Amino acid sequence: MTDFPEIDVAPRVLLGPGPSLVxxxxxKAMSTPLVGHLDPQFLTIMNNMQIMLRQVMQxxxxxxxxxxxxxSASMEAAFANxxxxxxxxxxxxxxxxxxxxxxxxxxxxxxxxxxxxxxxxVFTPDEVKxxxxxxxxxxxxIVHAETSTGAMQPLDEITKLVHDAEAYIIVDTVTxxxxxxxxxxxxxxxxxxxxxxxxxxxxxxxxxxxxxPRAVERIQNRKTKVANWYLDMSLVGKYWGSERTYxxxxxxxxxxxxxxxxxxxxxxxxxxRWARHQANAELFWDGLEALGMSCHVDRAIRLPSLxxxxxxxxxxxxxxxxxxxxxxxxEIANGLGQLGGKVWRVGLMGFNxxxxxxxxxxxxxxxxxxx
Amino acid sequence: MTDFPEIDVAPRVLLGPGPSLVxxxxxKAMSTPLVGHLDPQFLTIMNNMQIMLRQVMQxxxxxxxxxxxxxSASMEAAFANxxxxxxxxxxxxxxxxxxxxxxxxxxxxxxxxxxxxxxxxVFTPDEVKxxxxxxxxxxxxIVHAETSTGAMQPLDEITKLVHDAEAYIIVDTVTxxxxxxxxxxxxxxxxxxxxxxxxxxxxxxxxxxxxxPRAVERIQNRKTKVANWYLDMSLVGKYWGSERTYxxxxxxxxxxxxxxxxxxxxxxxxxxRWARHQANAELFWDGLEALGMSCHVDRAIRLPSLxxxxxxxxxxxxxxxxxxxxxxxxEIANGLGQLGGKVWRVGLMGFNxxxxxxxxxxxxxxxxxxx
Numbered sequence: 247m248t249d250f251p252e253i254d255v256a257p258r259v260l261l262g263p264g265p266s267l268v269x270x271x272x273x274k275a276m277s278t279p280l281v282g283h284l285d286p287q288f289l290t291i292m293n294n295m296q297i298m299l300r301q302v303m304q305x306x307x308x309x310x311x312x313x314x315x316x317x318s319a320s321m322e323a324a325f326a327n328x329x330x331x332x333x334x335x336x337x338x339x340x341x342x343x344x345x346x347x348x349x350x351x352x353x354x355x356x357x358x359x360x361x362x363x364x365x366x367x368v369f370t371p372d373e374v375k376x377x378x379x380x381x382x383x384x385x386x387x388i389v390h391a392e393t394s395t396g397a398m399q400p401l402d403e404i405t406k407l408v409h410d411a412e413a414y415i416i417v418d419t420v421t422x423x424x425x426x427x428x429x430x431x432x433x434x435x436x437x438x439x440x441x442x443x444x445x446x447x448x449x450x451x452x453x454x455x456x457x458x459p460r461a462v463e464r465i466q467n468r469k470t471k472v473a474n475w476y477l478d479m480s481l482v483g484k485y486w487g488s489e490r491t492y493x494x495x496x497x498x499x500x501x502x503x504x505x506x507x508x509x510x511x512x513x514x515x516x517x518x519r520w521a522r523h524q525a526n527a528e529l530f531w532d533g534l535e536a537l538g539m540s541c542h543v544d545r546a547i548r549l550p551s552l553x554x555x556x557x558x559x560x561x562x563x564x565x566x567x568x569x570x571x572x573x574x575x576x577e578i579a580n581g582l583g584q585l586g587g588k589v590w591r592v593g594l595m596g597f598n599x600x601x602x603x604x605x606x607x608x609x610x611x612x613x614x615x616x617x
Numbered sequence: 618m619t620d621f622p623e624i625d626v627a628p629r630v631l632l633g634p635g636p637s638l639v640x641x642x643x644x645k646a647m648s649t650p651l652v653g654h655l656d657p658q659f660l661t662i663m664n665n666m667q668i669m670l671r672q673v674m675q676x677x678x679x680x681x682x683x684x685x686x687x688x689s690a691s692m693e694a695a696f697a698n699x700x701x702x703x704x705x706x707x708x709x710x711x712x713x714x715x716x717x718x719x720x721x722x723x724x725x726x727x728x729x730x731x732x733x734x735x736x737x738x739v740f741t742p743d744e745v746k747x748x749x750x751x752x753x754x755x756x757x758x759i760v761h762a763e764t765s766t767g768a769m770q771p772l773d774e775i776t777k778l779v780h781d782a783e784a785y786i787i788v789d790t791v792t793x794x795x796x797x798x799x800x801x802x803x804x805x806x807x808x809x810x811x812x813x814x815x816x817x818x819x820x821x822x823x824x825x826x827x828x829x830p831r832a833v834e835r836i837q838n839r840k841t842k843v844a845n846w847y848l849d850m851s852l853v854g855k856y857w858g859s860e861r862t863y864x865x866x867x868x869x870x871x872x873x874x875x876x877x878x879x880x881x882x883x884x885x886x887x888x889x890r891w892a893r894h895q896a897n898a899e900l901f902w903d904g905l906e907a908l909g910m911s912c913h914v915d916r917a918i919r920l921p922s923l924x925x926x927x928x929x930x931x932x933x934x935x936x937x938x939x940x941x942x943x944x945x946x947x948e949i950a951n952g953l954g955q956l957g958g959k960v961w962r963v964g965l966m967g968f969n970x971x972x973x974x975x976x977x978x979x980x981x982x983x984x985x986x987x988x
Contacts, residue, residue: 247882248669249880250880252646255658258652260651265869273649279638281948285626285629285942297619298620301619302618315865318846346846352842353846449651451868471724473725474693474844475720495689500822500868506623515618
């Protein structure tokens with residue numbers, strides 16, 4: 247058989263839209279020897295994770311756990327379980343992940359209605375209200391933190407009006423959870439999913455998901471089986487619930503890592519963590535301004551975790567990302583979709599939200615763009 | 618926030634149906650710092666993995682890769698992509714995983730036909746042929762190595778007769794790949810899936826999957842979208858193919874681990890690895906006999922990777938598994954379904970297929986059962 251040498255990768259500073267780097271403690275925990283997925287020791291680990299994850303998601307929801315897959319899997323779990331064929335679903339599209347919501351919802355048989363905003367803007371409650379009335383949707387999908395645009399969607403009023411219409415709301419917090427407030431219960435989010443590899447700084451492969459009691463009730467009253475075995479909450483929920491019934495083999499070491507990532511959040515404290523993300527983001531934004539550069543998103547709705555930086559006139563964006571990676575081992579990302587060629591995407595998330603990373607990136611950008 | 622102490626688990630000897638323990642080199646590789654999922658360095662790692670995985674699966678199939686989930690996810694990927702609503706599917710049930718195939722196939726809209734054998738037996742080619750003719754199935758699901766029974770299904774003739782009927786065959790090799798021959802191309806398997814956490818000795822979370830060119834063609838000619846976004850091969854295949862188009866964020870460290878697990882297989886060599894599994898299994902079977910115990914499955918079709926041991930009369934099976942775990946840190950599993958209370962399931966897989974583990978387990982069983 248063909249063999250290859252031992253793994254050997256250059257040490258990257260990951261300042262793109264994710265994955266982010268993780269604390270060495272997380273890597274150490276991840277390499278703890280395995281135990282079985284029904285071992286009482288592992289069940290305790292699952293309990294610990296659930297308690298800490300509820301705190302991070304600011305929820306008391308029983309059904310709160312980490313999906314055995316990357317963020318897209320928790321996203322699909324949300325839609326797969328909440329949709330029955332023929333349901334009217336309203337998706338608010340202001341970036342790449344809104345489009346993905348549409349694709350997923352359609353695969354589960356929904357009749358999808360959409361409202362759109364240019365990438366980098368957010369929706370007003372009135373827009374959602376009107377669309378909800380016109381569509382008669384029973385379910386609304388919206389993105390709290392659009393990884394493709396860097397915009398933060400205010401949710402308080404929207405969640406309220408969705409509930410007034412007796413509909414349910416699914417919120418994407420992939421790029422916000424752990425980096426800025428995600429108050430699931432206070433806002434009244436029915437289903438909230440996230441990724442581990444962004445502001446929680448866990449390697450990708452374990453992804454937060456929570457369902458409110460009202461959402462669980464909807465799932466329990468389904469007329470059809472969830473059209474996805476791996477992500478069927480009526481089965482997964484029994485493994486993460488008190489029954490601990492075997493469903494699929496849990497990714498043991500990913501859960502070790504995720505538990506350690508949650509411990510780091512607990513030690514830092516949520517308020518302190520949010521403040522750190524905000525402070526380092528502002529340091530970056532001010533530094534960009536000093537370099538004569540600007541951000542794509544209005545400051546009032548700008549994510550601290552993910553900044554879209556406007557590519558200056560006459561600069562080749564891919565030349566810059568290429569040189570950052572090849573000369574300085576720094577990863578940032580190019581724009582996607584409507585913002586392709588127009589912005590760079592810079593993540594300052596979790597372990598990576600550090601003043602030294604901000605200074606380094608600004609210095610490297612200055613060197614490359616201004617020589 | 619509630620905090621918990623650093624992770625601290627007793628060192629288990631995992632001799633159940635999986636996960637198995639992994640070589641320390643795999644844990645070390647897994648804790649390599651992250652790079653981005655589109656980083657050229659990571660794309661090279663993906664290429665390495667695909668080349669080695671093709672060798673382990675004995676196939677030249679282009680579409681050969683590791684699903685970002687545990688074995689059940691690669692299983693679901695196989696069915697989700699090959700089934701269109703209304704397709705007639707034949708499932709051969711002789712254990713737990715046959716039942717799971719039925720459940721999954723139904724969720725994707727198949728009309729499912731089944732043939733059954735008592736748990737621990739296997740199907741003859743004639744049985745499959747007759748059922749195929751009667752059902753008019755376009756797709757057959759069968760388990761090569763039934764983790765719930767320890768039986769090994771011969772496949773050469775069955776695959777041939779499925780092809781003669783212009784149907785496709787999906788084969789579950791979760792508990793065989795890496796421990797006994799799985800010759801995908803030679804046998805002519807259309808879709809073959811496995812798990813990383815059994816005889817390949819990788820932590821759960823990356824799961825082998827391969828599609829023959831004929832299966833890929835079927836997928837390309839689908840009339841409907843695959844009813845599963847995360848596992849849609851038309852999207853996943855572009856990330857693992859030459860386009861390297863972003864689909865979902867790959868589980869970076871799981872892939873590091875899986876690459877190292879494959880390197881260990883390559884170093885040992887497939888033939889040597891199969892011989893090791895067989896030799897240690899026989900050592901175990903002979904030792905059981907010397908203790909006056911027996912195996913549930915006929916020796917001719919008995920898996921070397923997973924043995925179902927008959928619980929002797931008058932012995933409480935759960936007392937034994939409990940004492941093995943609590944007194945000796947050894948994990949074996951109780952029987953499932955038809956074999957609940959009747960057998961124990963003992964895995965000697967990958968890193969764990971070692972004479973010292975056989976001696977230890979036999980000694981502990983002797984101590985507990987015979988005092």
